[in-house]
Amino acid sequence: MTRPRLPTWLLGAATLVAASCGTPRPKEHLRPPATATGGGPAFGSGGSSPAGSGASTHLGGADLGGASSASGGSSSSGSGGSGTVGSGAGGSGGEPVSGSGGTTPDYDCDAPRGDTPAFSRQALRSAAAECVQYYYCRFEGAATTLSDSVEDLALDPSAEHSAAAKAAWLGAFREWAVLEVMQFGPAASASPTAGKDVYQGHGVRDLIDSWPQISRCRVDEQVAQQSYQQFGVEQALISARGLLGIETLLYYEGFDTECGASTATAATWSGLDAATIGQRRRDYAHALADDVLGQAQGLAQTWSSGGGDFEQTFVSASGYPDEQEAMNVLGWSLLYIEREVKDWKLGVPAGYTTGAPVSAPEARFAGEQSALLAGNIEGFRRLFQGCGPSYSGVGFDDWLVEAGHADLATDILQASALAEGSVAGLARFPDATPAELQSTYAVVKALTDLLKADLFGAGSPINLKLPASLEGDTD
Amino acid sequence: MRHLSTARVDVAWLSAFRVLFGLTMAVSATRFLVYGWVDRLFSSQSFRFTFFGFAWVERLPQPDLHGLFAALVLLSLAVAAGAWVRITTPLLALGLSYFQLLDVTNYLNHYYLAALLAWLLCALPIGRAYSIDAWLRARRGETVDYTVSALALYLLRLQVGLVYFFAGLAKAQPDWLLHAQPLRIWLSARTDLPLLGPLLGLEGTALALSWAGFLFDTTVPFFLLGRRTRPYAFAAVILFHTGTKLLFPIGMFPFIMVLSALVFFEPSWPRRVLGWLGPAWRSAVNAPTGASGRRVPGWVLVAAACYALLQLALPLRAFAYPGDVLWHEQGMRFSWRVMVRAKGGSTTFRVVPEPGAAPLIVPPRTYLTSYQESEMSSQPDLILQLAHRIRDDFREQGFARVAVYADSRVALNGRRSQPFIDPRVDLGQVEDSLARAAFVLPAPSAPPVHTRPTY
Numbered sequence: 001m002t003r004p005r006l007p008t009w010l011l012g013a014a015t016l017v018a019a020s021c022g023t024p025r026p027k028e029h030l031r032p033p034a035t036a037t038g039g040g041p042a043f044g045s046g047g048s049s050p051a052g053s054g055a056s057t058h059l060g061g062a063d064l065g066g067a068s069s070a071s072g073g074s075s076s077s078g079s080g081g082s083g084t085v086g087s088g089a090g091g092s093g094g095e096p097v098s099g100s101g102g103t104t105p106d107y108d109c110d111a112p113r114g115d116t117p118a119f120s121r122q123a124l125r126s127a128a129a130e131c132v133q134y135y136y137c138r139f140e141g142a143a144t145t146l147s148d149s150v151e152d153l154a155l156d157p158s159a160e161h162s163a164a165a166k167a168a169w170l171g172a173f174r175e176w177a178v179l180e181v182m183q184f185g186p187a188a189s190a191s192p193t194a195g196k197d198v199y200q201g202h203g204v205r206d207l208i209d210s211w212p213q214i215s216r217c218r219v220d221e222q223v224a225q226q227s228y229q230q231f232g233v234e235q236a237l238i239s240a241r242g243l244l245g246i247e248t249l250l251y252y253e254g255f256d257t258e259c260g261a262s263t264a265t266a267a268t269w270s271g272l273d274a275a276t277i278g279q280r281r282r283d284y285a286h287a288l289a290d291d292v293l294g295q296a297q298g299l300a301q302t303w304s305s306g307g308g309d310f311e312q313t314f315v316s317a318s319g320y321p322d323e324q325e326a327m328n329v330l331g332w333s334l335l336y337i338e339r340e341v342k343d344w345k346l347g348v349p350a351g352y353t354t355g356a357p358v359s360a361p362e363a364r365f366a367g368e369q370s371a372l373l374a375g376n377i378e379g380f381r382r383l384f385q386g387c388g389p390s391y392s393g394v395g396f397d398d399w400l401v402e403a404g405h406a407d408l409a410t411d412i413l414q415a416s417a418l419a420e421g422s423v424a425g426l427a428r429f430p431d432a433t434p435a436e437l438q439s440t441y442a443v444v445k446a447l448t449d450l451l452k453a454d455l456f457g458a459g460s461p462i463n464l465k466l467p468a469s470l471e472g473d474t475d
Numbered sequence: 476m477r478h479l480s481t482a483r484v485d486v487a488w489l490s491a492f493r494v495l496f497g498l499t500m501a502v503s504a505t506r507f508l509v510y511g512w513v514d515r516l517f518s519s520q521s522f523r524f525t526f527f528g529f530a531w532v533e534r535l536p537q538p539d540l541h542g543l544f545a546a547l548v549l550l551s552l553a554v555a556a557g558a559w560v561r562i563t564t565p566l567l568a569l570g571l572s573y574f575q576l577l578d579v580t581n582y583l584n585h586y587y588l589a590a591l592l593a594w595l596l597c598a599l600p601i602g603r604a605y606s607i608d609a610w611l612r613a614r615r616g617e618t619v620d621y622t623v624s625a626l627a628l629y630l631l632r633l634q635v636g637l638v639y640f641f642a643g644l645a646k647a648q649p650d651w652l653l654h655a656q657p658l659r660i661w662l663s664a665r666t667d668l669p670l671l672g673p674l675l676g677l678e679g680t681a682l683a684l685s686w687a688g689f690l691f692d693t694t695v696p697f698f699l700l701g702r703r704t705r706p707y708a709f710a711a712v713i714l715f716h717t718g719t720k721l722l723f724p725i726g727m728f729p730f731i732m733v734l735s736a737l738v739f740f741e742p743s744w745p746r747r748v749l750g751w752l753g754p755a756w757r758s759a760v761n762a763p764t765g766a767s768g769r770r771v772p773g774w775v776l777v778a779a780a781c782y783a784l785l786q787l788a789l790p791l792r793a794f795a796y797p798g799d800v801l802w803h804e805q806g807m808r809f810s811w812r813v814m815v816r817a818k819g820g821s822t823t824f825r826v827v828p829e830p831g832a833a834p835l836i837v838p839p840r841t842y843l844t845s846y847q848e849s850e851m852s853s854q855p856d857l858i859l860q861l862a863h864r865i866r867d868d869f870r871e872q873g874f875a876r877v878a879v880y881a882d883s884r885v886a887l888n889g890r891r892s893q894p895f896i897d898p899r900v901d902l903g904q905v906e907d908s909l910a911r912a913a914f915v916l917p918a919p920s921a922p923p924v925h926t927r928p929t930y
Contacts, residue, residue: 120930121667192515195845323667343838352836403663404927408891449821449884450892457819457849459886461926463664466819466849475584475725475813 104171107141109134114388119402121327122315127394128330129303129311131387132182135379136300139179142172143293150246150289154282165285166250170368172292173243176209177375181336182383184329185310186302195339195467197329200310200319206238207295212344212358215239216258217265219248223280224257224268233291241288244363249285251365324463330383331396331456331464337380337419338448345373346444349429350437361429369429377420385413396455405461408454415447480771482625484742489623490557490605491745492631495734496592497555500567503589503727504547513540515846516581517574522842522864524579524857527907532576543570554596557606564601568593579857580850584813585728588638591786592735595634598778599627624771628742630779634786635735636696641790641811643692648815649922650801652689655681656888656923657817663928665722676928691715699739712736723814796911802887802918804854805911820852820885820895824865828874837865853885855896855915862902879903889923 112130117123149168153161179187187208188194188201206213218240222228228236239245255274259265272280301307313319317326345362347353361369386393397409422443426432456464507513518537525532535543547570553563571590575581602608604621613619650656659681666676674680691711698708716729737744749756793806800806801816824837839848842861851857862879869877878901885895893916896902900914 192511317667322665324664339840343840347838353838353841399929402927402929404925405889445823452821452852453819453884453892454886457886458853459817459819459888459892461660461886461889461924462929463660463817467845475723475728 105141105145107138109137109141111389112387112393114386114390114392116386116392116394116398119394119398121323121399122317123394124396124399125317125326125330126315127387128182128184128383129314131382131393132179132185133300133303133311134387135175135179135182135382136296136303139172139175140293140296140300142168142175143289143296146172146246147286147289147293150250150282150286154279154286157278157282162250166366169243169246169250170366170371173209173247173363173366173368174371174375176243177372178379178382180205180209180340180372181376181379182333183336184333185314186308187299188329195332195335197332199321199325199329200313204295204299206242208242208292209244210238210242211244211362212356212360213239214244214248214360214364216248216252217260217263219245219284220257220259220269221265222284223249223277224265224272226280226284228284228287233287241291243292246285246288246292247363247366249281249288327462328465328467332467333383334380334396334451335456335467336376337444338451341373341376342441342444342448345369345376346437346441349432349434350441351434352438352441367428367430370423370426370432373423373426374420377416377423381416381420384416399462400455403462408450408461412447412450412455415443415450419444419447479626479629479776480773481769483622483769484625484628485746486600486604486621486623486742487745488738488740488742489599489601489603489627492734492738493557493560493596493601493606494555495737496596496731497551497553499727499730499734500551500571500589500593501548501555502730504544504551506726507544508541508548513544515844517577520578520844520847522847522861523577524847524851524860526576526579527856527909529576532573534577540574543574546570554601557602557608560596560602560606560608564593564597568597578847579808579854580847582808583726583728584811585726585731587809588731588735589727591634592631592731595631599623599630623742624769626771626776626779628738630782631735631738632696632700633783635732635738636699637786637790638732638735638811639692639696642813643689643694644790645810645812645815646685646689646692648799648801650888651685651815654888654923654925655685656926657815658685658688659926659928660817660889661723663926666928666930668721671721676930678928688715695736696739699736705739709736709740719814725814728813798915799918802885803912803915804856807854816888818853818885818887819849820883820892822848822852822858822881822883822896824862825880825882825898826865826869827878827880828869829876830878834880852883853895855912856907858883858896859902859905859907859912859914862905863907866903877903887919887923889926890919890921891924893919 112127112134146165146168149161149165153165183189183196183201183205185197185200186202187205188197189203189206190196190198190201191203192198194201215237218237222236222240233241236245255277257266257269259269269277303310305311310319314326317323320326320329343353344356344358348356348358349361362372363369381391384396385391386395386398397413400406400409400412419440422440426436426440452466453459454461457466507516514537517534517540523534534540547567550563550567550570554560554567568590571586571593575586575590600620600623603623604619609619646652651658662675662681662684666672668675695708695711695715698704699712701708712733716733719725720729741747790806790810790812793800793810793812796803796805800810800812801818822839824839826835826837827833828835839851839861842864843851851861858881862881866877866879869879880898880900881896881902882898883895884892886892895916897914897916902914905914
């Protein structure tokens with residue numbers, strides 16, 4: 001029997017303090033007071049006790065402190081309390097607008113209203129479909145801006161255009177960070193090991209955001225050989241394209257190549273001067289930005305009733321073996337927080353996780369990991385709570401309430417609010433200390449423990465399976 | 476005792492059982508190959524959980540595992556055909572047992588039952604008639620014996636009856652009979668089924684089906700034994716297992732149980748069935764003739780009695796452990812506690828490399844596949860095994876005084892999760908044994924949450 005080697009991090013991390021030992025769980029006293037008012041921005045500012053509020057009408061005052069009047073008696077809890085726990089990193093007040101800091105454009109997309117029809121599993125899928133399409137629309141808008149900005153940069157490499165392209169890249173990636181959680185339907189991977197959507201996935205996500213599969217060398221190959229001009233971007237490996245490919249091209253400032261000296265890329269590279277490398281990078285970035293825009297448009301089109309009408313396939317569950325399996329697939333999106341966020345994005349830099357297929361952090365050159373994590377947590381809440389203003393609308397919390405498990409819904413809402421707050425408080429990763437990362441890891445783990453021990457798996461009160469149990473026999 | 480020793484019955488039932496069992500096993504092994512389970516369940520793990528006393532069982536290389544399951548398909552077909560059964564049946568039993576011993580997380584009651592039945596068939600004259608072996612013997616001029624000792628029939632009836640009875644006994648507990656859990660959870664997820672769905676969502680359905688399942692399991696072997704009640708009982712068997720197949724992903728289990736229930740019929744039932752097909756078939760299945768007066772050797776009777784006692788003792792051993800077996804799991808396996816718990820959890824290991832050092836966190840994902848992690852998280856002996864592996868890895872790196880703790884929460888039958896393993900116990904110091912596992916915290920005392928059906 002082959003034994004895996006003891007991970008090197010174990011030795012290297014021996015001095016780290018595992019702040020998450022005895023993972024803190026949401027405290028009873030953190031629950032919002034029963035008299036908390038609903039409506040308005042879910043999270044105020046300045047408080048120190050993050051907690052859910054703007055509660056679902058189903059949850060009622062006893063559970064989350066009063067029904068929200070926002071959005072016409074909106075369901076699904078918003079959250080209230082701390083200023084560190086606004087929706088999205090920038091505290092957009094629970095509005096379904098992602099991004100951090102400053103005003104984010106609305107891209108002329110119809111935001112979900114957060115309606116709360118009587119709960120049904122179909123209503124939940126419908127709400128999720130509406131949500132994901134709203135964010136696809138937003139991402140398409142951001143990708144258009146990105147494409148235009150990078151084109152301007154390719155034509156005129158001024159500092160102004162460079163700054164605009166970087167800002168557009170960040171804006172697009174922040175939009176994507178919310179969608180990154182929502183991996184069901186064509187965006188998702190169909191690979192059984194990915195644990196996403198084996199039934200309807202087409203892996204489009206990897207073409208937009210390939211993390212953790214990233215490689216500067218693969219980007220350099222395209223810059224040096226420019227084979228994309230002959231064969232198209234689609235022939236490039238996923239680790240050389242997408243938003244992270246653009247990030248490398250926009251943010252990496254050195255003129256060296258990551259490819260080994262004996263490679264054809266290195267040989268070509270050595271014959272290029274800095275100006276040529278710069279221009280080729282901008283040209284390839286332009287091609288990639290156009291490709292990302294095309295993928296965004298494709299996703300939006302696939303879902304739309306005027307296009308592929310995947311919305312109908314998803315909402316009716318006709319593309320899945322049965323309705324419960326469609327719910328499982330939707331639910332597995334939530335587990336992005338468990339594996340990708342907790343173990344990979346936080347666990348690796350915190351020194352906890354080993355065995356992760358992570359060679360480098362997400363957005364390593366831009367250093368915007370914290371903002372992207374905030375988008376991930378927001379995506380989680382949009383699915384779990386609701387996609388309307390103040391996280392109103394139908395979510396998994398309503399399902400739990402309907403099934404008689406309101407206390408679990410409450411605990412997950414509180415834990416997700418805490419996680420959102422903790423991530424929002426993180427410094428940019430290069431500046432974040434191990435202790436800060438471990439602290440955030442612990443807070444996120446409190447949320448993921450609830451997901452793994454209570455919401456999913458063989459003990460799930462709503463029979464949500466883990467991806468691992470796919471197709472297996474029982475007993 | 477004299478009756479057991481001398482009574483002989485028509486061999487037709489045993490031949491029919493052999494054919495049906497062989498075909499079912501062939502389908503079962505084929506499913507492993509077709510669905511990719513060979514790779515997913517047996518090849519992809521870097522760590523394997525072993526059964527107590529069977530840690531010595533080694534895993535074959537991946538191509539050989541595929542070969543093993545291909546061989547199981549062929550062996551099953553050979554058994555069905557009654558070809559060289561003195562060789563093929565033990566090989567089949569060995570193969571079925573081997574793959575189950577590879578990793579505890581793959582344990583399923585119906586795999587275990589299949590292995591038991593295969594081993595029983597090794598001891599029975601399954602190739603005596605209506606088989607390639609019999610045909611070959613007839614060609615050599617040997618007389619075909621169309622009878623078999625009644626002991627064989629009784630032994631199989633006992634085996635099948637015990638499965639049902641203990642499966643019923645396992646349901647005699649408050650979660651099942653008073654709170655209809657976990658059935659209430661499982662049925663809620665199937666309210667989308669055409670026709671049946673709305674029925675499953677009715678408030679009383681889960682409780683009614685819980686009681687029906689309990690009564691069915693505990694009584695059906697007795698009704699199958701009665702001549703008058705047998706047809707109705709068998710109809711109930713078909714109805715019950717069709718229902719479970721429809722509602723739950725339990726693979727080949729319903730097929731195995733339905734075919735197994737046939738052993739309760741009169742030994743000549745296959746002749747009657749073939750006789751219904753017409754005169755040609757009727758003439759092909761003449762009345763049994765054979766060696767009357769043959770006696771079963773005494774040592775065979777003793778061996779059969781020992782087997783029967785073992786099959787009684789294994790399920791009952793759970794009662795030797797205090798507490799709820801569904802929680803502490805001691806005595807859970809090999810005791811036919813089928814579909815009685817919805818249990819899941821989350822476990823993380825906390826490691827203190829040496830006294831006074833800062834603790835480290837080891838996620839199970841470091842060692843386990845997702846499936847293994849999901850199974851391990853609610854089974855204490857598996858948590859202990861992985862803790863030992865982590866301990867050993869640290870020791871190899873020079874941390875001789877390493878301590879390994881588990882932070883574990885488990886949810887049972889719709890209750891909220893609660894701590895499962897005592898987080899103060901250094902699992903590295905706990906030896907795996909059959910003794911009571913003191914490191915398992917007490918079971919939840921509160922009743923399960925009343926899960927409402929959703930649509």
